[in-house]
Amino acid sequence: MDSTTRSQHLPSRSPWLLIGVTIVAILGAHLFGLLQRQPSGLDENRVLAARPSFPRSIGEWRTLADRWDSYLTDHFPPRTQIIGLVNYARYRLGYSGSKKVVVGENGWLFYDDGSHLAMAAGKRQLTSEQISDWIGGFKERQAYLKARRSSFYMLLGPVQEDIFPENRPTWMPKHTFKTEVDQILQAAQQSGIDAIVDPRKGLVAAKAQTDVYDQFDTHWTGLGAYIAYSELMSRIHQDYPDMGPLPLSYFVPTRQGPNQTARALSLMLGIADFVPHDRVSYATIPIHDPAQTIFLSPRHDWTAPQILLTGRGEGKTLLLLRDSFATELLPFLKPHFSRIITAHLQDGAFREDLIRRFKPDVVIVEVIETGARHVMGPLEDTVPTLSPLVSISPTPPSALDMKSTAAVRSCNVEYINGQLSGHSVSVKRGSTMTVTGWALDAAHQHTADAIYLRFRDQTSPSYFAPTEPSGSRPDVTAAFKLDRSLDRSGFRANVDMALPKGDYEMSVVMQVGAQTVSCPNAPRLVVTQ
Numbered sequence: 001m002d003s004t005t006r007s008q009h010l011p012s013r014s015p016w017l018l019i020g021v022t023i024v025a026i027l028g029a030h031l032f033g034l035l036q037r038q039p040s041g042l043d044e045n046r047v048l049a050a051r052p053s054f055p056r057s058i059g060e061w062r063t064l065a066d067r068w069d070s071y072l073t074d075h076f077p078p079r080t081q082i083i084g085l086v087n088y089a090r091y092r093l094g095y096s097g098s099k100k101v102v103v104g105e106n107g108w109l110f111y112d113d114g115s116h117l118a119m120a121a122g123k124r125q126l127t128s129e130q131i132s133d134w135i136g137g138f139k140e141r142q143a144y145l146k147a148r149r150s151s152f153y154m155l156l157g158p159v160q161e162d163i164f165p166e167n168r169p170t171w172m173p174k175h176t177f178k179t180e181v182d183q184i185l186q187a188a189q190q191s192g193i194d195a196i197v198d199p200r201k202g203l204v205a206a207k208a209q210t211d212v213y214d215q216f217d218t219h220w221t222g223l224g225a226y227i228a229y230s231e232l233m234s235r236i237h238q239d240y241p242d243m244g245p246l247p248l249s250y251f252v253p254t255r256q257g258p259n260q261t262a263r264a265l266s267l268m269l270g271i272a273d274f275v276p277h278d279r280v281s282y283a284t285i286p287i288h289d290p291a292q293t294i295f296l297s298p299r300h301d302w303t304a305p306q307i308l309l310t311g312r313g314e315g316k317t318l319l320l321l322r323d324s325f326a327t328e329l330l331p332f333l334k335p336h337f338s339r340i341i342t343a344h345l346q347d348g349a350f351r352e353d354l355i356r357r358f359k360p361d362v363v364i365v366e367v368i369e370t371g372a373r374h375v376m377g378p379l380e381d382t383v384p385t386l387s388p389l390v391s392i393s394p395t396p397p398s399a400l401d402m403k404s405t406a407a408v409r410s411c412n413v414e415y416i417n418g419q420l421s422g423h424s425v426s427v428k429r430g431s432t433m434t435v436t437g438w439a440l441d442a443a444h445q446h447t448a449d450a451i452y453l454r455f456r457d458q459t460s461p462s463y464f465a466p467t468e469p470s471g472s473r474p475d476v477t478a479a480f481k482l483d484r485s486l487d488r489s490g491f492r493a494n495v496d497m498a499l500p501k502g503d504y505e506m507s508v509v510m511q512v513g514a515q516t517v518s519c520p521n522a523p524r525l526v527v528t529q
Contacts, residue, residue: 135191497527
């Protein structure tokens, strides 16, 4: 019997049965959604498919079914909970569902920047020339500030795997190695530099009694930050006898909301709803009273250069050049300074413009230990001014020939808005996006005459944003075994994010002489409303 014959014998009620089952399924799914009480602890870093509008062209009619399928898949109510449960089950078995997160022993998570924890394993070492440049750069900064009656200090923010080697993943040795940071500290000691504060030993000594880190975020807790603060202020006390660390009892922990607690790794893994987050914090959101904060650029996020007026500290001014480890450090520093100028390291590792303008008594560079190698280049390579805000254009720059491009992979978008860029990044439309990285044509051993960021989605033409040079990157030339004449490969940009809402492929495009070179080593960009 063929299909035509069979259909003629189907009961007449079967279409209504199918329709009824479909309605029940849809209502049941939405009822599940109504019963949800908390947002999912899953950070997908992408825009979910939008509800398809009524088709207005033949092409839209052809894709209507696929667009509805994507929409229903993305908005099926239990979807995020199911993904979270699967990720949690994998986590409990010791597996990670993210290339950026490594599951270690005893449920600990570690951030993988692509090197597979190479620094803590002692696999990244500096050359004697790099160490010499680093020490020379530190001494230059000390001399520059001493001539202006200011003091210079550096504080290291340790990575978890250095403080908790016993919780490293099974494939990684549990003993400690001599790292590039140890190379720097040894050379500094031999050179008479005593202004670098390394809190690793103090954190290791305290971890048995105090939760100095937790297993679901990359940064120290408020209690860990206090140990680093105590060591930093003890060193500053040697030069400023009226300044010293205050007891922990002087400070009051803050109550963090469920969506404010630092938990970057559990969010990346999609298990934030299934694990406890009870770390002690002294930080506030925002980082300071808005009425006592003066921003120094169009950006108003935590990475933006800004002045924090505390009304304390007997008139002293601090310039804090920082990364995200300083979020928990700042509350401890506020009692000692009446004015704190903060600027993110992505905007320059030494800010002569801010030093000349505000004449700080103390300058502190706070940096994660994996970034220490990057912050002490020759003084002439530092960025002297705030980057201008640049616009995105749908027209390719005239210097680029987008019809004939060569492909390379010698570039990297390292930080976006102060965070390691990862696989994908989400920004709000109309905000300012700060991008830093490096790019060069390593295959032909050329630096770029100009570097642009390219944003491309599936339906619109490409958009372009110019960048500006950000100084020397001897670590890049060393990695590619290139001549030091190619050191100046760093770039940065403050981009006015006027892109339409959507999902974009991001890439770096270089003008190298008369040639246009494209490099895809950049994260996917999600622009939200």
